[in-house]
Amino acid sequence: SSNQIVRLYSRFTRLDKNNRGVLTREDFLRIPELAINPLGDRIVHSFFLESQCETVNFKQFMSVLARFRPTKSKEIKNKLNTREEKLKFAFRMYDLDCDQKISRDELLAVLHMMVGDNISEEQLNSIADRTIAEADEDGDRMISFEEFKKVMERVDVEQKMSIRFLN
Amino acid sequence: MRVSATWHLSCVLLIVLHFHVSEQSTTAAITERSNEIPTPNPSTSNATNRTSTKKPIDNNDTELGTSIDSLHNNHTNFSSTTTKKPDTGHHSSTFELVKVHWEQVKSPLVFTIVVIVASLSKIAFHYSHFLSSKVPESCVLIVIGIIFGVILRFSNTSDKITLYTPHEFFLYLIPPIILESAFSLYDRTFVDNIGGVLLFAVWGTILNCFLIGLTLWGLFRAGAMEDIDFTFVQVLVFSALIVAVDPVAVLAVFQEVGVNNTLYFLVFGESLLNDGVTVVMYNVMQVFNGFETVTVGHCFLGVAKFCIVCVVATLIGIVCGLIASFLTKFTNSVKVVEPMIVFGFAYVSYLLSEMFQFSGIVSIIACGLVLVHYSFHNVTRKSKLAIKFISKVMANACEIIIFMFIGLVTVDQTHDWKTGFILWTTFLCIVYRFLVTYFLSYLVNRYASSRVRKISYMEMFMISYGGLRGAICFSLAALIDETAIPAKNLFVTTTLFVIFFTVFVQGGTIKWLTKKLRITLAETSKEMCINEELSNHMFDHMCAAIEEIVGYTTGQHHIKEKIYRIDDTIIRPRMLRNATSTGLDDISTYYEKLVMKEHYKNLQLSGAKLPRVKTEIRHLDSELALDQMVQDSSERGSTEDIREIDERREQAMQEEHRRHGGNHFEFFSSTRNSNRKRLYLD
Numbered sequence: 001s002s003n004q005i006v007r008l009y010s011r012f013t014r015l016d017k018n019n020r021g022v023l024t025r026e027d028f029l030r031i032p033e034l035a036i037n038p039l040g041d042r043i044v045h046s047f048f049l050e051s052q053c054e055t056v057n058f059k060q061f062m063s064v065l066a067r068f069r070p071t072k073s074k075e076i077k078n079k080l081n082t083r084e085e086k087l088k089f090a091f092r093m094y095d096l097d098c099d100q101k102i103s104r105d106e107l108l109a110v111l112h113m114m115v116g117d118n119i120s121e122e123q124l125n126s127i128a129d130r131t132i133a134e135a136d137e138d139g140d141r142m143i144s145f146e147e148f149k150k151v152m153e154r155v156d157v158e159q160k161m162s163i164r165f166l167n
Numbered sequence: 168m169r170v171s172a173t174w175h176l177s178c179v180l181l182i183v184l185h186f187h188v189s190e191q192s193t194t195a196a197i198t199e200r201s202n203e204i205p206t207p208n209p210s211t212s213n214a215t216n217r218t219s220t221k222k223p224i225d226n227n228d229t230e231l232g233t234s235i236d237s238l239h240n241n242h243t244n245f246s247s248t249t250t251k252k253p254d255t256g257h258h259s260s261t262f263e264l265v266k267v268h269w270e271q272v273k274s275p276l277v278f279t280i281v282v283i284v285a286s287l288s289k290i291a292f293h294y295s296h297f298l299s300s301k302v303p304e305s306c307v308l309i310v311i312g313i314i315f316g317v318i319l320r321f322s323n324t325s326d327k328i329t330l331y332t333p334h335e336f337f338l339y340l341i342p343p344i345i346l347e348s349a350f351s352l353y354d355r356t357f358v359d360n361i362g363g364v365l366l367f368a369v370w371g372t373i374l375n376c377f378l379i380g381l382t383l384w385g386l387f388r389a390g391a392m393e394d395i396d397f398t399f400v401q402v403l404v405f406s407a408l409i410v411a412v413d414p415v416a417v418l419a420v421f422q423e424v425g426v427n428n429t430l431y432f433l434v435f436g437e438s439l440l441n442d443g444v445t446v447v448m449y450n451v452m453q454v455f456n457g458f459e460t461v462t463v464g465h466c467f468l469g470v471a472k473f474c475i476v477c478v479v480a481t482l483i484g485i486v487c488g489l490i491a492s493f494l495t496k497f498t499n500s501v502k503v504v505e506p507m508i509v510f511g512f513a514y515v516s517y518l519l520s521e522m523f524q525f526s527g528i529v530s531i532i533a534c535g536l537v538l539v540h541y542s543f544h545n546v547t548r549k550s551k552l553a554i555k556f557i558s559k560v561m562a563n564a565c566e567i568i569i570f571m572f573i574g575l576v577t578v579d580q581t582h583d584w585k586t587g588f589i590l591w592t593t594f595l596c597i598v599y600r601f602l603v604t605y606f607l608s609y610l611v612n613r614y615a616s617s618r619v620r621k622i623s624y625m626e627m628f629m630i631s632y633g634g635l636r637g638a639i640c641f642s643l644a645a646l647i648d649e650t651a652i653p654a655k656n657l658f659v660t661t662t663l664f665v666i667f668f669t670v671f672v673q674g675g676t677i678k679w680l681t682k683k684l685r686i687t688l689a690e691t692s693k694e695m696c697i698n699e700e701l702s703n704h705m706f707d708h709m710c711a712a713i714e715e716i717v718g719y720t721t722g723q724h725h726i727k728e729k730i731y732r733i734d735d736t737i738i739r740p741r742m743l744r745n746a747t748s749t750g751l752d753d754i755s756t757y758y759e760k761l762v763m764k765e766h767y768k769n770l771q772l773s774g775a776k777l778p779r780v781k782t783e784i785r786h787l788d789s790e791l792a793l794d795q796m797v798q799d800s801s802e803r804g805s806t807e808d809i810r811e812i813d814e815r816r817e818q819a820m821q822e823e824h825r826r827h828g829g830n831h832f833e834f835f836s837s838t839r840n841s842n843r844k845r846l847y848l849d
Contacts (some may be wrong), residue, residue, distance in 0.1 A: 037728070039708045065713065093705060125756050130702060133200055152702060 021058050091148050102143040188338040285567040302675040312574015321577050336642045340565040342517045345528050347562035348439050349535025356428045363611050368440035371603050372410050378599050380406035404452040407657050411445040412438050413637025430626050443529035447476050476525045485528035487516035487539025495545040499537045505550040583656035591662050604631035635669040700757045
């Protein structure tokens with residue numbers, strides 16, 4: 001709705017310290033909470049994937065956020081907001097080098113960030129191995145998007161990845 | 168002359184004895200539950216001893232409690248003086264080899280027999296598949312209670328057994344049940360859905376209460392019932408207590424059928440919090456009943472009192488839980504003390520709240536949740552198991568006793584049967600529960616649909632149909648002061664009827680209905696999947712980050728993240744003994760459980776006779792399985808064909824290998840060592 005767009009725009013401008021109409025990485029990282037969040041820089045990175053250059057303008061900002069809207073079963077016309085898109089976004093969280101596959105090292109990196117220092121290396125390794133083994137069907141020791149989708153089919157992605165504010 | 172002298176002597180003796188004994192009984196009645204008075208009379212001290220072996224606290228006793236107790240004391244006094252007189256007056260001249268001291272053990276013995284019979288009936292119930300598929304357990308218990316009551320009534324000993332004192336009920340029987348429920352309430356699904364649960368519990372109860380009260384009063388005024396002597400406020404007292412839902416049967420059905428988690432916790436949480444709310448409302452209404460006229464100011468005060476009660480009760484619970492957790496930080500070397508601290512503090516929080524007339528139920532729930540969150544990490548594995556199991560046993564025992572008493576009192580009670588009132592009440596209870604549930608569910612679905620999962624129509628039906636009344640409303644009814652509310656007997660009778668109706672009719676048909684309506688069940692093959700857990704966490708972080716970017720600082724993810732962070736950095740290090748140890752993290756604990764379970768499956772198929780480990784994470788407890796394995800392997804003999812075992816083993820091994828290619832054993836050896844170090848700290 002237009003109300004929310006206005007709000008988002010004001011937030012955008014507040015983030016944009018140099019008033020250039022675009023956001024850079026430093027602007028994002030200036031948000032304090034984001035620094036502590038384990039997935040912080042990956043999320044920031046995903047914004048920049050959209051734009052394919054070093055800055056993010058408002059339209060790209062919005063298009064990334066649109067993925068987090070709660071889905072209503074009636075409107076299918078919003079093609080940025082389907083389950084597929086949400087899953088793709090999640091997939092990109094894992095996949096750092098954007099090769100459309102999650103390798104074991106990428107998985108390890110994510111685990112490391114999320115879990116912190118409490119677990120020993122070998123346990124992390126085992127968890128990563130287990131995760132891959134569970135999802136991997138064609139035996140290539142990497143998780144492709146299709147396999148990811150299959151594993152996630154029991155998870156209620158639409159609900160988990162939605163933020164009511166953006167409704 | 169001589170005759171008259173001995174006669175005078177014995178008269179004087181009698182009188183002295185009687186005074187002495189009656190003086191004792193009155194003092195016993197006044198300082199009822201304090202054990203400082205050494206009562207040499209064993210049968211009168213029987214009743215007080217039984218209650219004083221538990222924690223003796225001077226409470227505001229109700230008139231009813233003291234009058235019944237003193238009546239009982241006097242009565243047993245009389246019977247005992249007749250039996251005791253020959254003992255104290257003259258020494259018995261015969262030396263009896265075997266003497267039956269019935270009076271000394273009467274009360275505890277009867278109670279224990281009752282509990283044993285109830286346990287036996289539970290066993291029989293579970294063995295008879297016919298009964299257990301049709302009828303919930305509570306029905307059977309009530310029926311047995313009625314049978315007992317009839318037996319006692321016809322053997323004319325009913326006035327000698329301690330009558331049901333609702334005050335004791337609230338002091339002793341309710342806390343274990345609530346504590347055990349609080350322990351099992353601690354779950355991620357509950358926290359996620361807490362908005363919906365609170366909505367149902369608080370607003371649902373209030374709406375129900377007022378609607379029922381107003382309608383009853385309106386019907387009474389309109390002349391649809393017989394002539395009853397009550398006022399509007401008294402009707403409100405009644406409707407406050409009749410709303411207390413006790414979905415034991417529903418939850419049992421849900422567990423058996425395996426409905427999805429959200430629904431289960433919604434119903435469970437609602438019933439628990441609803442009990443607390445009911446008690447508060449009941450108290451407030453009773454206070455109003457004492458006033459001549461109730462002004463608007465009073466109403467506001469009532470609302471304020473309600474809020475204060477709930478908030479302060481929660482605070483008391485949290486504080487007690489925190490203190491207990493802090494103490495368990497140091498009990499590593501004295502493991503026996505740990506259950507004592509845990510239970511002691513939980514009970515203390517209950518009693519403290521009751522002392523100020525706050526809601527003890529709410530504070531014990533809060534205390535239990537805090538305890539699970541912190542102290543369960545501190546206590547050793549054995550203590551944790553012990554605590555969980557003891558609380559389960561106590562809760563079950565108390566439930567049995569309560570239902571038995573319902574049956575007992577049905578036979579004993581002086582009933583006041585007014586058909587119109589009773590039927591209207593039952594009808595309204597059911598109808599309003601349906602209406603309010605549907606209405607609230609509609610609100611939840613409409614306005615909070617991304618916070619709480621949508622509730623389907625079938626689920627709404629189950630929630631409303633599962634609104635059985637139980638023990639709490641009965642005791643609240645029995646607790647009513649007869650002088651303040653003259654219609655008490657009518658209320659008690661009505662409550663009993665409603666309980667019977669809901670338990671037997673609704674409870675009886677609920678299983679059949681579940682099958683008919685095909686409620687969405689939990690996934691049948693609930694395989695533990697590490698991917699899901701991992702992705703759940705990831706989504707949490709992701710959404711929190713997005714919310715932060717957007718500036719939506721009151722988003723639920725954001726708040727949760729903040730709370731977790733405060734928890735991790737500030738509270739946990741203070742509370743937990745080794746806050747940085749392995750295994751605190753969700754992902755790793757989940758993984759360990761997963762691997763342990765598979766390891767047991769492996770072992771089982773390779774020949775060792777292991778118990779089947781349940782697939783639900785909630786129940787998985789590897790230590791327990793380990794102990795049981797040691798036990799069982801010595802008991803069972805292997806009766807199966809070796810060939811069959813080999814075949815199965817081959818199949819399972821192949822499947823396991825496919826699934827995690829060999830790393831399994833490496834991981835297991837490393838975690839086994841770390842587990843051993845962590846678990847066996849003695």
